[in-house]
Amino acid sequence: MAAELVPGGWGMNIALFGTESFLPVSLWNVDLSLWLLAPLVLFVDGSFLKGETFSRGSDLEAHKDEEDDRTTDRRHVHYRANELLLRSLDALMSEFPVPIWIAEWPSGRLRSMNRASQQLLGRKLEPRSTLFNCTDLYGFYHPDLGTYPPEWFPALRAVKSGAPVIVEDLRALTPEGERRLLVGWAMPLRGYAGEIIGVVAAFFDRTDAHKQEKAYEAHIQELTREVEKLKGQLTAMERKVAQAHQLSNIGQMTAILAHEIRNPLGAIANAAELLLQLLPNADENERELLQLISSEARRLSDFARQVLTYARMPDPEPVLTPIHDVIEQALDLLEKDPQFDSRIRIRKEFSPAVTLCSVDPDLIKEVLWNLLLNAVQAMPEAGELVVATDLGEIPDRPSQRCVRIAIRDSGVGIAPGDM
Structure with a gap:
């Protein structure tokens, strides 16, 4: 985000969120890239900022030879412009559907936390909140270290590096004991003179998506174990079929194959193909594993069918x-x-x-x-x-x-x- 003086009058051009720094996440059936990436331009025209007139004429002209006064005036204008920027963002983001924080810098004071952020974390804005203590105040934790180090927090990293930061494995514990898995994104805010005056941070909840991924992985592993189990059973059945041929007694083997092999294999193959349709965003390894389960189950089912056909071969009726x-x-x-x-x-x-x-x-x-x-x-x-x-x-x-x-x-x- 940047603010600059408009030639010919007092004003600011303010642009929010560069497209090259955003990680698209859509968990509210809303294309957040459209919400956050589309440039938002706020222009305050004329000779005033937020209803307050700044005189360019007589006041400054009267003191044009006094360098200290001009410097003071410039600092005053810069301060008011920067404050307007932060206030405008506070108002703009208050009802935004994405959890947003806005903090000042270098004080680190957390000045606003919108409604979506309060609902996500189950906590309201604490008056004493800063970037240096917010991880403790709002339930952020590290799975191995316990307390989440403030210097790892995306907002603090963004202001110190001067560049956007994404952290994909933030964890937070709500007052009700619910654990949330978050993606954190932060970007420094620059003031009138290009200095960093604050930071905006957004959080995206991946808890439900992560649970679904774990459930799919467990289901795939269960299918894999079933296929391996059935392959072992089939190997044992093949040995028994060979013995049955030698003994001319494959009737019993036919019944075993029909009930223990063919029907479960068909069910596994169908389940694997259904999972392929239900997981359009599955990665390449998961898709290859599901295709392997389906193809191997079909192959084994065909083998069982061929054995059954041979075993049940009726007398021809030409x-x-x-x-x-x-x-x-x-x-x-x-x-x-x-x-x-x-x-x-x-x-x-x-x-x-x-x-x-x-x-x-x-x-x-x-x-x-x-x-x-x-x-x-x-x-x-x-x-x-x-x-x-x-x-x-x-x-x-x-x-x-x-x-x-x-x-x-x-x-x-x-x-x-x-x-």
């Missing part, structure tokens, strides 16, 4: 089926799956010679779905997915024709050693 219709249905399901990347291009090369085919439509759709999903998972950077049909011959039955369905992708493929 009927004459338009095979291209079944392929289209499988592709529609694929495009609606969360794992499908919309950048993937799907190309269909259907032979007009292929019409009806004797298949079980539900079982063939399940087979196509698994193959298509594997193709999508093999293309993390997107690419092209080709589905082709044609007529062919069964090698050991040359007199019979068959329908061949080929699914090709431009992904990384499977290493020869893993085939």
Whole structure:
């Protein structure tokens, strides 16, 4: 903030709050950057300040040769101009929706504390308040040291450094015992001659936002523990599935997988995706963690589904089926799956010679779905997915024709050693 004499008459141009020094915080559904950053110009024109006339003419002219008198007059004008600046700020900030303090310098006297500040701290302005004792009077504390050192307070740091100061971890205790987490911002006020005559400090309450952040972090950690627990259960289940194959007895394993793995994994994946939508301001690490939870839960759920499909494989019931219709249905399901990347291009090369085919439509759709999903998972950077049909011959039955369905992708493929 600065005040300067206007050429041609007594007056002040007063600008509040430079844009380069403000930390935007919006906790009252108000864009505080508009409240605090938009320049506010107060001009007092003419030959008077706040209703009091200062004579430029006869009084000063009569003493123009007396240097001491002129110096005294200048000091008087400077003092009254500076006092008007502080009084104007007191009046302007009294009903401001942001907690504001205004203090004098070098006395350090705290001259005003607006209504919002009193509500935030639960205390009224103490007549003996200064920048040197305000931390004790108004409940500011340090989590490790107890008493908050006055020299660390943003207002005192601002006047001593001559520059704006932001402190992001101020803590205050109200008379009711409520602990508040604050962001403190302070800026020195300069008088007519450029000297520091005071300081304005603002406080922004982050208590509720901090509690929400902690709750989200705890929820994410709980989801992570659940995923790790389920991954361990799945590993144990996989071993039991292998034993069940050897013993030709996977019926019991099917029930365990259905109730203990698939349903909880789906719930965890859905919860992680919902959190991504509810946390638009989450940092990159939190978003990556939620995406990892969702993708791993989906992968494990797909594995459980494949095991269930194999375990419950019914006897086929073939009927004459338009095979291209079944392929289209499988592709529609694929495009609606969360794992499908919309950048993937799907190309269909259907032979007009292929019409009806004797298949079980539900079982063939399940087979196509698994193959298509594997193709999508093999293309993390997107690419092209080709589905082709044609007529062919069964090698050991040359007199019979068959329908061949080929699914090709431009992904990384499977290493020869893993085939």
